[in-house]
Amino acid sequence: MAKLDEMNTMLKDLTDAKGIPGNEKEPREVMEKYITPYADKVYMDNLGSLIAEKTGNADGPKIMVAGHLDEVGFMVTRIDKNGFIYFQTVGGWWSQVMLAQRVTIMSKKGDVTGVIGSKPPHVLSAEARKKPVEIKDMFIDIGASSQEEAKEFGVRPGDSIVPYFEFTQLKNEKMLLAKAWDNRIGCAIAIEVLKQLKGEEHPNTVYGVGTIQEEVGLRGAKTSTHAIKPDIGFAVDVGIAGDTPGISDKDADSELGKGPQIILYDASMVSHKGVREFVVDTAEENNIPFQYASMAGGGTDSGSIHLTANGVPALSITVASRYIHTHAAILHRDDFENAVKLIVETIKKLDNDKVKEIVMA
Incomplete structure (x- = not known):
């Protein structure tokens, strides 16, 4: 196997870690190791979700970027x-x-x-x-x-x-095979967002979160969102790829390598119109590829985030993956990197005025 670069080493460490709902200690420790250098402070809620806080403007809005630590088991x-x-x-x-x-x-x-x-x-x-x-x-x-x-x-x-499965880079080196992409890729996105904001000006405070127990009811997202009280929430997760034999466009039409998915609708929430349109505008302004997707069944942490307190405008941004909820899934590294780029560019523009405008959309 080719020597892994720094990014793939992080992805390997995250996916090789073992953590089913209720026992997320291993992946939490890996995420903490990688995100701590880019955060002002790192702490946990009382159930065990990891919260890494980075302040750009303490008087600005709070922006939550949440991937879940647990995997099916x-x-x-x-x-x-x-x-x-x-x-x-x-x-x-x-x-x-x-x-x-x-x-x-x-x-x-x-x-x-x-x-x-x-x-x-x-x-x-x-x-x-x-x-x-x-x-x-x-x-x-x-x-x-x-x-x-x-x-x-x-x-x-x-x-x-x-x-049991070990992270593997396929012959097409951008195609990555591993267990637990659902949802260590979301944790990796949260880490990389904070990393890319290091030294950058942003008019808000950003929270990179590794939630627990998503797979059994979006539970850690409830408690961590209560702890943060964000103004805008992004759940980052995997989505369904439709580019394998036997799947028609009406089932799923996303393709690996064609950009992150903007989730319009899933069983846990209807995406917030204002947040969705702002993210799409940001993608188009920055020439970041993206795909629309919806899921009639299943949900993401946005389902809990948006119902916390008096409500949080929220959107799920996902990475198309093949064979989720199995021992080994495949995703495309470009989709991961473009998801990070899209969220970073979005965060840079989310000041108080813009958040008020989004909420009223």
Whole structure:
């Protein structure tokens, strides 16, 4: 594998970190390491979301840029007498992407490797082989011979189970393959926005946030937004790519490498008209490519951000990704870099007058 540059090293550190909802400590520590040099202060809310604050003008508006730290995974619920692990999904999973995949159980004695198994097709009836295996019929094999041995390995109910996959730069070096792009890419955007604002004048205070528990109900966005009380909020996340076989334009029409997605609508919110139009105008003025997208199902942290206190004008800006909520997804580095550029150029113009104008749009 080619030697990773500084940016891809950060992306590798973020995606390789293990953190399902309720146990985001590893990715939070990685994000804290990378964002601290560019922030005036870094702190946490009481649930564990990371908040990095950078002041341009203390009398100006507060601008929140939030990616979520958690990734979809599983949790140990019981260990049977033969040492097999049963689990609860944490976040949304499609059963067809799970079988025979390697996982890591984060036990009190350290990481334990396992593989997701089920009854083999050789012993199923012809009719049963035609049907997908249900998640409730899956288990994890860690090579233990008994419940006692599994416990000796350190495994116990409540332990986090994380998909195993290492960050990989593909032959087309702008195409990046990793677990947890949903949503370590959002955390990387928040880091890079603060980095690019270092030494720049901006008429506001910017908050780069790594929220927790997005995948189970946009929960960390609620508490961190309450802590910040922003005037404008941006959720940065992944979106659906429509450039793989079998997907029609009416399902999804975004393509990797064609720019960040401006989310018009999702199941958690209708994007704020004033914020959306201002961001689109900024993109066009600066020749930054972008794509429109909407998602009938699913939501982003904007769903919680915009309903906090007496309301926060908010918009989701996402990076099109293939194969999200699996062990390995693909995105395009140009889309990441253009998302950062778009948010930075937007922030530079968000003074008190502009925010008042946006709110009234």
